[in-house]
Amino acid sequence: MKILLVEDDDRIAKPLAEGLKNEHHVVEIARDGIEGWEYAQGAEFDLILLDLMLPKLDGITLCKRLREAKSKALILMLTAKDTTDDKVIGLDAGADDYLVKPFKLKELAARIRALSRRCHELKPKILSYQQLQLNPSTGEVTYDSNLLSLTPKEYLILEYFLRHPKQILTRTAILDKLWEFDKSSGEGTIKTHITNLRQKLKAAGSRNNLIETVYGVGYRLGSLEN
Template sequence: MKILIVEDDSRIAKPLAEDLRHQHHAVDIAADGIEGWDYAQSTEYDLILLDLMLPRLDGISLCKRLRAKKSNALILMLTAKDTTSDKVIGLDAGADDYLIKPFELEELAARIRALSRRTPEVKSSILTHGKLQLEPNKNEVIYADNPIILTPKEYLILEYFLRHPQQVLTRAAILDKLWEIDKCSGEGTVKTHITNLRSKLRAAGSSDNLIETVYGMGYRLNAIDY
């Protein structure tokens, strides 16, 4: 998933982002509501972790603004306020869930998994393509019973292909979906990661053309897994 954290306390935001990246998510951090709004307008996020109390634009106002603009991102509010009225206000503003600070990272991960199951794109617990299997809940990849160890970015790329098996994915689309805004990566970086991913898949027994190049357009999963 591509996740935006809107949190002004770096002591919370940075460790949270690091933990989510270890779970194979692409994560951006915005330090206030206006920056969060700008980020959300520049790229499409699957999930926004939104603090309630923010400088320049508070979380409730940002949530309402996002929903008014028809944002389909899942929104999970993070706040130290735990009264029923505060929860109702957040949910009525368009939030999908509400988590009280302080919270355990395990609980947050469970909430994210629960929210992700609401969207058709991530409803399947195990993604398969022929002999290839990817299990998001365990971050495991197997080809013909052979486990494959991938880097976080290789894992995200493979998951993206598996979730769009009939679609040609351009390098620009892969960059936009899987790289953080503040990471300076060109399209050559995508080519390098796909080359490495192909090599690991071949070592596990896949064909050379499991991820095929559609010249002049991008890449897609081969319909036939030899």
């Protein structure tokens, strides 16, 4: 998932972002409501983790603005306020769920998985293509039952391909989806990750062109006929 974390307290935001990255998510941090709105307008996010008490623009107002703008992102409120009225206000503003601080990363990860299952674009439990399988729930990737050891970025790239098996994915699309805004990454970075991913797939038994290069455009999963 590509996640926008809108949280003004770095003591919470930084370790939370690192924990989510270790769960194979791409995470951007916005430190006030206005910055959160600008981030949300500049890229497509799967999930927005939204603190209620924010500088410049509070979480409730931002949530309403996002829904008025037809944002399809899942929104999970993070707040120290735990009264029923506070929860109702947040949900009525357009949030999909509500988590009270303090919480453990394990609980947040479970809430994120639950929201994904409830999403109207329900994703399959196991992503597969030929002998390749990826389990989003466990993070396990196998080819012909051989377990692959992937870096977090390799995992995200492979998951992106498996969720779009018939599409040519441009290098720009991969960068936008899987890299943070403030990271200076380019086509060379993507090429390196693709090369490493191909090597690991080949070592597990895959054919050479499982991930094809479409010259001048990007990459795609190769067809059975090739």
